[in-house]
Amino acid sequence: MFSKACEYGIRASIYIASQSLEGTRVSLKEIAEKIDSPVAFTAKVLQQLSKNKIIESVKGSSGGFEISKNNILRIKLSQIVYAIDGNNVYEGCGLGLKRCNAKEPCPVHNRFVEIRAELKNMLESTTLYDMTMGLEQGLTYLRR
Amino acid sequence: MFSKACEYGIRASIYIASQSLEGTRVSLKEIAEKIDSPVAFTAKVLQQLSKNKIIESVKGSSGGFEISKNNILRIKLSQIVYAIDGNNVYEGCGLGLKRCNAKEPCPVHNRFVEIRAELKNMLESTTLYDMTMGLEQGLTYLRR
DNA sequence: ATTAAATCGGACAAAATTGTCCTAGTTTAT
DNA sequence: ATAAACTAGGACAATTTTGTCCGATTTAAT
Ligand code: FES
Ligand code: FES
Numbered sequence: 505m506f507s508k509a510c511e512y513g514i515r516a517s518i519y520i521a522s523q524s525l526e527g528t529r530v531s532l533k534e535i536a537e538k539i540d541s542p543v544a545f546t547a548k549v550l551q552q553l554s555k556n557k558i559i560e561s562v563k564g565s566s567g568g569f570e571i572s573k574n575n576i577l578r579i580k581l582s583q584i585v586y587a588i589d590g591n592n593v594y595e596g597c598g599l600g601l602k603r604c605n606a607k608e609p610c611p612v613h614n615r616f617v618e619i620r621a622e623l624k625n626m627l628e629s630t631t632l633y634d635m636t637m638g639l640e641q642g643l644t645y646l647r648r
Numbered sequence: 649m650f651s652k653a654c655e656y657g658i659r660a661s662i663y664i665a666s667q668s669l670e671g672t673r674v675s676l677k678e679i680a681e682k683i684d685s686p687v688a689f690t691a692k693v694l695q696q697l698s699k700n701k702i703i704e705s706v707k708g709s710s711g712g713f714e715i716s717k718n719n720i721l722r723i724k725l726s727q728i729v730y731a732i733d734g735n736n737v738y739e740g741c742g743l744g745l746k747r748c749n750a751k752e753p754c755p756v757h758n759r760f761v762e763i764r765a766e767l768k769n770m771l772e773s774t775t776l777y778d779m780t781m782g783l784e785q786g787l788t789y790l791r792r
Numbered sequence: 793a794t795t796a797a798a799t800c801g802g803a804c805a806a807a808a809t810t811g812t813c814c815t816a817g818t819t820t821a822t
Numbered sequence: 823a824t825a826a827a828c829t830a831g832g833a834c835a836a837t838t839t840t841g842t843c844c845g846a847t848t849t850a851a852t
Contacts, residue, residue, distance in 0.1 A: 505649065508840060511744030518755055531798065545841050551800065564849025565797040581756070600655030601792055611662050611779040611788045612725070615770050622766060626759050635755040644755045648745055652810060675828065689811050695830065708819025709827040 510588040513549045514635075515539040515646045517584055520559055520569050521576045522636040529568040540647035549588065556587035571632065581635065582627035594624060654732040657693045658779075659683040659790045661728055664703055664713050665720045666780040673712040684791035693732065700731035715776065725779065726771035738768060 506514070516535050523530045532550065536543040550569060554561040558579060559569050571579070585593060597604040598616035606613065638644035650658070660679050667674045676694065680687040694713060698705040702723060703713050715723070729737060741748040742760035750757065782788035 505740065505742060506744075508744060511742075514756075515743055515754075533798090542841055544843075547799075548801090548841090554799095561799060562849085563799050563847075565795095566850060567798045567848080569799090596649070598649060598655075599659055599790075600650075600652060601789070605792070608789050608792055609782075609787075610659075610790065611782060612658075612774070613788065615774060619763065619767050619770060623763050626763060630756070630759060638753075638755055643753075644757070645745070645752050646743075646754065648749070648752055677828090686811055688813075691829075692811090692831090698829095705829060706819085707817080707829050709825095710820060711818080711828045713829090 506585060506593075507589055509545070509549050509552075510585055512539065512541045512546050513553055513588045514581065514584050515541065516546060516550060516569075517553065517558060517571070517579075517632060518635045518639065519646055521571050521632045522639045524570045524576060525573070525636065529562060529566075529570045531568040535569065538646060553584070553587055556583075558584055558587055576632045576636070579632045580628050581630040581632070582624070584632075585627060593627075594620070650729060650737075651733055653689075653693050653696075654729055656683065656685045656690050657697055657732045658725065658728050659685065660690060660694060660713075661697065661702060661715070661723075661776060662779045662783065663790055665715050665776045666783045668714045668720060669717070669780065673706060673710075673714045675712040679713065682790060697728070697731055700727075702728055702731055720776045720780070723776045724772050725774040725776070726768070728776075729771060737771075738764070 516539055519535055519538050520530055532547050533543060535541075535550070536546045539546075550559065550561065553559045554569075558575075559571050561567070561569050595603050597610055598612045599610040601610050604610075604613065604617070604620075606617075610616075639646070660683055663679055663682050664674055674682075676691050677687060679685075679694070680690045683690075694703065694705065697703045698713075702719075703715050705711070705713050739747050741754055742756050742764075743754040745754050748754075748757065748761070748764075750761070754760075783790070
C-alpha cells in the first residue's frame with residue numbers, strides 16, 4: 505500500500521503531533537524509538553516532511569521536531585502520503601499500465617477506481633489530530 | 649498496491665483466458681508481447697501461476713498456456729493475487745506494524761479495515777471471466 | 793569560548809525486487 | 823531419428839528501496 509518510508513513518516517508525524525499537543529518537542533532518537541523505526545532512515549523521512557511543511561524541525565541543542573496545534577488540526581493524512589510517496593496512489597493503474605486512464609481502461613479499472621475513491625476520501629478526511637486521539641488513551645499503538 | 653510480478657500475473661491470466669475462450673493456446677512469447685511485459689520475468693510468474701493451478705502449462709512444440717473454461721469462470725482475482733503476493737494484502741497493517749491486529753490497532757486501523765474489506769470483497773467477487781469481457785470488444789486494454 | 797546535543801546532507805551499503813541469460817527437458821512434426 | 827518450438831529452472835545482473843555512517847552545521851548551556 506504505502507512505502508516503508510511513508511509508513512514511518514505517518515507514524516512519526518502522529519507521534520510528534522501527540523507530543524506537540526502536550527507541549528513537548530521531540531528528538532529524532534526518541535521518535536525512532538517510540539515508533540520502532542531505523543534511526544538514520546527515519547531522519548531522511550523527517551527531512552522530507554520538514555521540507556514539505558508537514559512538521560517543523562528545530563536545529564541545535566534542545567532542538568527536535570514539532571507540529572503547531574493549527575497544523576495538527578489542518579494537516580490531512582493525504583498530505584503526508586503525498587509528501588513521501590507522491591501521487592502514485594491516485595494515478596497508478598491497478599494492473600500496472602502507465603497511468604490509470606478512464607479512456608483506455610484496464611480490465612479492473614471500473615472496480616478499482618471505486619475502491620481508490622474511498623481510499624482517497626479517507627486519506628483526505630483524516631487529520632493528524634484524528635489519528636492522535638486514541639494514542640494517549642492507550643487505545644491505539646505506534647509500535648508493538 | 650500489487651507487486652510488478654502480480655500485475656504481470658493478472659494481465660497474463662486475463663490474456664490467456666481470453667484466448668482460451670477462443671480455443672487457442674498461447675505461448676510465453678505471445679503473452680509477453682500482448683501484455684507488454686519482460687519475457688523471462690513473465691516466465692517465472694507463469695510458472696508460479698501454473699504451480700498454483702491458476703493456469704495450465706503444456707510443454708513441447710505447440711505447447712503454451714491455457715485455462716479451462718470452468719476455471720475461467722471459477723477463478724477469482726483474489727486467487728491470482730494470493731498465488732503471487734501471498735496474503736499481505738489482507739494481513740498487512742496500513743502503517744506497517746507487524747500485522748494488522750484489531751486488539752492492538754494502529755491509529756488508522758478502523759478507517760483502514762473498511763477500505764480493505766471493500767478491496768477484499770472486490771477481489772473475491774471478480775472472476776477471470778469478468779475481466780476478459782471488455783477485452784474482445786476493445787473496451788479494455790492490457791497494454792498501451 | 794567551549795562543549796554538548798541536536799538536525800542536515802552526502803556518500804555509502806545491504807536487501808529486496810525486478811529483470812536477463814543459458815541450459816536442460818518435453819513434445820510435435822517431418 | 824532429427825529438428826523445431828516450446829516450457830522449466832537455476833544462476834546471475836540491474837535497479838529500486840531500505841538502511842547506515844560520518845562529517846558539517848546549528849543552537850543552548852556552561
Ligand atoms: S486503467 Fe487500470 S486502474 Fe484505471
Ligand atoms: S493495525 Fe494497522 S491497519 Fe490494522
